[in-house]
Amino acid sequence: MTFMALPLPTATRALAAALAASSALALSAAGALAQDHDPDAVINIGSLYEPQNLDNTAGAGQGINEAFNGNVYEGLFVLTDDGDVEPRLAEDYTISEDGLVYTFTLKDGVTFHSGDPLTADDVKSSIERVVAENSASSRKRTLAVIEAIEVLDDRTLTVTLKSPSISLPYNLSYVWIVNDTAGDISASEDGTGPYVLREWRRGSALALVPFEGYWGDAPDNGGVMFQYFTDATAQNNALLTGAVDIITSVQSPDALSQFADNPDFTVSEGASTTKEIMAYNDRIAPFDDPMVRSALARAVDNEKLLNAIWGDYGTLIGSFVPPTDPWYVDLTDVNAYDPESARQMLAEAGYEDGFSFTLDTPDYDPHPIVAQFVQNELANVGVDVKINIITANEWYTKIYKAQDFEATLQEHVNHRDIVFYGNPDFYWGYDNPEVTRLIAESENVASIAEQTEMLTEANRIIAEDAASMWLYLYPQIVVSTSNVTGYPLNGLNSQFFVSDIKKAD
Amino acid sequence: MTAQEPEARRLPRARRRAPAHWLGLVLVGVIVAAGLVSFVWTPYALSDMAGGRLAPPSAAHWAGTDRLGRDVFTQLMIGARIALVVGCGAVAIGGAIGIAVGVLAAFATRFADDALAAVFDILIAFPTLLIAMLVVAAREEASLGTAILALGIGLSPIVGRVTRILTKRVLSKDYITAARVSGTGWPAIVLWHILPNIAPFLGVNLALQFGLAVMAEASLSYLGLGTPPPNASWGRMLQEAQGTVYTAPWGALLPGLALFSLVIGVNLLADALRDRFDPAGRDS
Numbered sequence A: 001m002t003f004m005a006l007p008l009p010t011a012t013r014a015l016a017a018a019l020a021a022s023s024a025l026a027l028s029a030a031g032a033l034a035q036d037h038d039p040d041a042v043i044n045i046g047s048l049y050e051p052q053n054l055d056n057t058a059g060a061g062q063g064i065n066e067a068f069n070g071n072v073y074e075g076l077f078v079l080t081d082d083g084d085v086e087p088r089l090a091e092d093y094t095i096s097e098d099g100l101v102y103t104f105t106l107k108d109g110v111t112f113h114s115g116d117p118l119t120a121d122d123v124k125s126s127i128e129r130v131v132a133e134n135s136a137s138s139r140k141r142t143l144a145v146i147e148a149i150e151v152l153d154d155r156t157l158t159v160t161l162k163s164p165s166i167s168l169p170y171n172l173s174y175v176w177i178v179n180d181t182a183g184d185i186s187a188s189e190d191g192t193g194p195y196v197l198r199e200w201r202r203g204s205a206l207a208l209v210p211f212e213g214y215w216g217d218a219p220d221n222g223g224v225m226f227q228y229f230t231d232a233t234a235q236n237n238a239l240l241t242g243a244v245d246i247i248t249s250v251q252s253p254d255a256l257s258q259f260a261d262n263p264d265f266t267v268s269e270g271a272s273t274t275k276e277i278m279a280y281n282d283r284i285a286p287f288d289d290p291m292v293r294s295a296l297a298r299a300v301d302n303e304k305l306l307n308a309i310w311g312d313y314g315t316l317i318g319s320f321v322p323p324t325d326p327w328y329v330d331l332t333d334v335n336a337y338d339p340e341s342a343r344q345m346l347a348e349a350g351y352e353d354g355f356s357f358t359l360d361t362p363d364y365d366p367h368p369i370v371a372q373f374v375q376n377e378l379a380n381v382g383v384d385v386k387i388n389i390i391t392a393n394e395w396y397t398k399i400y401k402a403q404d405f406e407a408t409l410q411e412h413v414n415h416r417d418i419v420f421y422g423n424p425d426f427y428w429g430y431d432n433p434e435v436t437r438l439i440a441e442s443e444n445v446a447s448i449a450e451q452t453e454m455l456t457e458a459n460r461i462i463a464e465d466a467a468s469m470w471l472y473l474y475p476q477i478v479v480s481t482s483n484v485t486g487y488p489l490n491g492l493n494s495q496f497f498v499s500d501i502k503k504a505d
Numbered sequence B: 001m002t003a004q005e006p007e008a009r010r011l012p013r014a015r016r017r018a019p020a021h022w023l024g025l026v027l028v029g030v031i032v033a034a035g036l037v038s039f040v041w042t043p044y045a046l047s048d049m050a051g052g053r054l055a056p057p058s059a060a061h062w063a064g065t066d067r068l069g070r071d072v073f074t075q076l077m078i079g080a081r082i083a084l085v086v087g088c089g090a091v092a093i094g095g096a097i098g099i100a101v102g103v104l105a106a107f108a109t110r111f112a113d114d115a116l117a118a119v120f121d122i123l124i125a126f127p128t129l130l131i132a133m134l135v136v137a138a139r140e141e142a143s144l145g146t147a148i149l150a151l152g153i154g155l156s157p158i159v160g161r162v163t164r165i166l167t168k169r170v171l172s173k174d175y176i177t178a179a180r181v182s183g184t185g186w187p188a189i190v191l192w193h194i195l196p197n198i199a200p201f202l203g204v205n206l207a208l209q210f211g212l213a214v215m216a217e218a219s220l221s222y223l224g225l226g227t228p229p230p231n232a233s234w235g236r237m238l239q240e241a242q243g244t245v246y247t248a249p250w251g252a253l254l255p256g257l258a259l260f261s262l263v264i265g266v267n268l269l270a271d272a273l274r275d276r277f278d279p280a281g282r283d284s
Helices: A013-021 A023-033 A062-068 A120-131 A168-172 A232-240 A290-299 A302-310 A339-348 A367-379 A392-401 A418-422 A433-444 A448-465 B004-010 B018-040 B072-107 B110-125 B128-138 B144-171 B174-181 B186-222 B234-244 B250-277 B279-283
Strands: A043-047 A077-079 A085-087 A090-095 A101-106 A146-153 A156-161 A195-201 A205-210 A224-228 A265-280 A356-362 A384-390 A407-412 A469-481
Touching (some): A043 A062, A043 A232, A101 A120, A120 A156, A290 A448, A290 A469, A302 A367, A302 A469, A356 A367, A367 A384, A367 A407, A367 B234, A418 A448, B018 B250, B072 B110, B072 B234, B128 B144, B128 B186, B174 B186, B186 B234
Parallel strands (some): A356 A407
Antiparallel strands (some): A101 A156, A265 A407, A265 A469
């Protein structure tokens, strides 16, 4: 199983990227090799994200998606660990000519954990739960496009939209299908997934056991136990002492030094969707000039910065789009590091003597250290950066709400969030009519290929415009004991599918 | 119980504790020297990032490098400068406010005196750091000046209370009565009789406040409220090294050690001052 491990200090970033890209292959290969796994073994998973309750429309936090998405509940569609959207409880679906009516056919023979069969009424009530008035789902807004849901028969329903939405299957991937007789699900569950909830001990653990009547392939393990920690050090120690088998995300390269080069542990790097960026206020001079922004992008050596923060982990990005978004293209060559041309471009833009700006920097790691790096790099091309340390709260009121800033540092965590660049009212105020049009219209097209094409084009334009300074993509690091394989690496939208996890004897 | 003990007890306290006092002098001396030298010379420029990520201590980098490849020894020297500037500045401001108000209280009518004493007690009940954080939060941007002002204000009630008590003690002395009877105005009494007489005790107190100010500045910087980056405050160095204590322990150990040395050193010196001036300790 060591072929999945990175020999850390010597691993080149290229190797890491190659491994991340081929993780799916590596995992299935691992499955083929690990014949001698114990099908009854319980997998202990360490996590820092304990859910507040068990209902993802009641402000439960990201932890509930980690524990329940795809494990206890399933959607009509699933967002795979590689970022593809595939049908799950939907057998098939068709879209009307005008793109306004989706007709879904459900899989046959699916039953809820309570024994009730899955019907179209369950799907209707599940979608209505998410868009309901009192729903606290963070996804509510993206489903506001739904006009009406109509049940045709037990296995067929139609969803009518106010305007075409090619992302509907993707958006439905985080709508749990809940039995319509389940009632309040904040402390219990009734889903269709491969696991049922055995026990939830608030403040410490959540235990799942395989569901005997599952419609698909049975899990490769005898159950999983999510153990919750409030402190990363305690979580790491639990892995070191064998109290847990896997930890779902490692927050700093420093903690990895305990596991790297140790044959008892496997350190794997996936692709996260968390981007560290320097956002300019694109409304104000000199940041309203793409020439100036491009010059600044060329003045900063992102590779050196990434190495300083994450050692040999993480990925360089040339725009806001991470490799797991369908509209990713490698744009790192656009405005690549080149201080000489940065100076020329600044002179061309009328700033041969440079200029000065204030960088509002959140007070938590890694932003202050990133700010100092950017400050030193920009000083080399004659641009003077003043670092102003602010709290997360101030960031929200001063920058996000009041939009009163010159430039700021922030990490953006969402999957498929290029849409922010299509909103001129967003805090960074990027306003390119062509990008706004592409992003708005990409939702109304007839095929995913067209959507991908248009968003790829938008992606290219924001990169050429250097709309913001995209510094690097955080790594998603999962560490396990070396006898455990088959876990997802990328953790898109906080999901953590557990049914393929195997533990060797 | 041994034969030597009574003899040892007869030694003046100052001499018995001389080694500790010398240690204090050496610690403070080294740090003051490092801070002064940093004005004219440091091994590297603060913005020099060529050292490589988290290089361990070596001949080229005596204290290793940080994540950005900057020389830690350079940052320690500049941190010494900042600690001294903040310490002296905060003690100057806190001392000026505290002494002025403390003397005023001692001279004031009974009602005003009680009121000021109560204000001192209330302000002392708030930790210095908390008062300083409030002052910083009230300003637009964090800066070295803000930090000094904030800490000075935070320290002033402590100085004020001590000054008030010391002044009252002196005011009851016969020579003050004599001066008053002979028509000396109160500004002259303060200047010629009170300040010289309370100076030794006040000096000890101010030296202790210096240590407190240095610690508080490190705490403020640790919280991101002190000197803004890239100025290398020891507190900020500690904060930045926190995430790499396993892989590069020197980054957190050395600024911590520097902070510890300065505060201990100043306390030992204050001790020496007290032994020098405290009549009770002189001849016992």
